[in-house]
Amino acid sequence: MSSRQQAGEEFRRSVRDWLTAAVAELAGACVDDVAVRKAWDRKLYNAGLAGLTWPEEFGGRGLSLLEEYILHEEAARAGAPEGNGRIGRILVGPLLIKHGSPAQQQRYLKPILRGDEVWCQGFSEPGAGSDLAGVSTRADRTGEHYRVSGQKVWTSFADQADRCLLLARTSAEAPRHHNLGMLLLDMRQGGVEVHPITRITGERTFSEVRFDGAVVHERDRVGGETDGWRMAMAVLSDERGPIEAITRYLVMSRHTTMLRECCARGSRAPELDEVCARVETVRWHAMRGLENALAGIEDRPADSVSKLMWSHTWQALAAYGLRLGCPRHEQAWQQQYLESRAASVFSGSTQIQRNIIAERVLGLPR
Ligand SMILES: Cc1cc2nc3c(=O)[nH]c(=O)nc-3n(C[C@H](O)[C@H](O)[C@H](O)COP(=O)(O)OP(=O)(O)OC[C@H]3O[C@@H](n4cnc5c(N)ncnc54)[C@H](O)[C@@H]3O)c2cc1C
Known part of the structure; x- marks a missing residue:
């Protein structure tokens, strides 16, 4: 050893x-x-x-x-x-460690680790999800302050959040990808309205957030005034790394135990081996990503493959569980089935991952 x-x-x-x-x-x-x-x-x-x-x-x-x-x-x-404190620990903390000012690191990192401050990620908008560069929420500068106006949507944890990692337009003239800033916005101020959205599962884990004149001091901008796109890319790559895939594997692995219980109770079992094997494939792929990361090898397209694998496997597993019609776990499978549908969309949609693989791995034309 x-x-x-x-x-x-x-x-x-x-x-x-x-x-x-x-x-x-x-x-x-x-x-x-x-x-x-x-x-x-x-x-x-x-x-x-x-x-x-x-x-x-x-x-x-x-x-x-x-x-x-x-x-x-x-x-x-x-x-x-x-x-x-998931968003703070996985997304905001690593961003501030790499790109934050010493004052931002001093102010924000420990409260994230202690769980004292909850963060949300304000990237997606009604007109900008996959096409994130198209965000239209504005951060207009007057002196040392930005005034934020616009709308974000699907913002997880917004109803509990103390702070928001906000991607907003800081320049009206600069071209796409060079007109955005990354701001650390205080959610507990006037000019911020949070409206929770009910998901198909019945849960209210994300919200629509409206900004109308909310204020951010320039010291709470991460990077330069128009560095927002670069910062957003750093955040998104942390979102899809091997630890995320492993976390998903661990949840699915628990669900395969539930599947086996359903099959053992006399339900049909023809797909059981295949689904369990697919779950293990997710693990091995994630482990390979982990090994690469430990060796300092960055492999973004592999993260896209991983995202596709775990999202499809989760959906197949949940659909199979639901089809088994096991009375003991019926409600859990219904919940899993509905929840798993969102995996085609969050952390970069299925089609976007396929585009990345097509262009960056297979070298296909755009
Ligand atoms: C559970 C959940 C939690 C979320 N939490 C957050 C959060 O905390 N913060 C946040 O900012 N966002 C969050 N989101 C939003 C998520 O990031 C977006 O839903 C996602 O980026 C897709 O954007 P969209 O919904 O606008 O869909 P669109 O971008 O409008 O896409 C619609 C469809 O078109 C397809 N499509 C789009 N562009 C292309 C293309 N170029 N080629 C091929 N197909 C394409 C997509 O794959 C999709 O099927 C969350 C979403 C979910 C489901």
């Missing part, structure tokens, strides 16, 4: 022990409850398990993606809550 693997196994043991005890302390609390999820974020922070890959100077542990992967695997095994 290499020294890295050995260190990984030691880390796994300590994390497993801690998680077993911490999850037992939850003693039946609802893991979807916002207060429980917030408290979980704080618990992870206090145990030194938040921001494993963040540099120590920003409150992280300076560990590798391997430890991050192990933590996810053990958390799934223990049935731990997801935590509430």
Whole structure:
């Protein structure tokens, strides 16, 4: 066993022990409850398990993606809550570590890790989703301040968020891709209205957000005044990395257990092996991405392949579960089926991933 693997196994043991005890302390609390999820974020922070890959100077542990992967695997095994600060930890924190000013790093990173401040990601608009460069929310500058007006949509966590990572037009004249800025906007101010949207699952996890004169100081702009597109690309690549694929694998793996239970209860089982094999393929693909990342190899098209694989596999798994008609898990399969449909759209739609693969891997003409 290499020294890295050995260190990984030691880390796994300590994390497993801690998680077993911490999850037992939850003693039946609802893991979807916002207060429980917030408290979980704080618990992870206090145990030194938040921001494993963040540099120590920003409150992280300076560990590798391997430890991050192990933590996810053990958390799934223990049935731990997801935590509430996902957007902050996965998207905003890494962006600020790479591109934020020292003052932004000082102000925002620790509250993200502690779970004290919840963030949302204000990119998509009614007229700009896949075509993100077309955002029309304006950030008009007067002196040191921007005044923001416009509308965002599908903004996850907006109803709980303290802050928003906002992509907005900072220039009326500059050409596409050079007319955007990335702003850190305080959601708790006048000029911000949040209207939750009910999903097909009945949940209200995202919202429409309207801005009418909300203010952002220039010190809360990440990068230069028209660096927004570059910042947005950095954020989106973090969104599709191997840890995301592994997280999806872990959830699906739990659902294959549910599938097996349904089949064991006398339901039909012809597709079971195929679906389970597809789920394992997602794992191996994600592991390859992890290995590349650990070796410092960046492979964006592979992240697109991974996104396609896990979204299609999740949909196939949920559709199969629903078709089995297992009375014990019927409601769970209905929920999974409806929820899995969104995977064709979020984190870059299926068609957009196919375009990336066609152009950047296969070299097909645009
Ligand atoms: C559950 C969920 C959570 C989300 N959370 C957030 C969030 O927190 N913050 C945020 O900013 N956004 C969020 N989104 C929005 C998401 O990023 C967008 O829905 C996505 O980018 C697609 O944009 P759109 O909905 O405008 O669809 P469109 O871009 O209008 O696409 C419509 C259809 O056309 C296809 N299409 C578009 N362009 C092309 C092309 N060039 N070639 C081929 N086909 C194309 C698409 O694949 C899709 O099928 C979330 C979405 C979901 C479902």
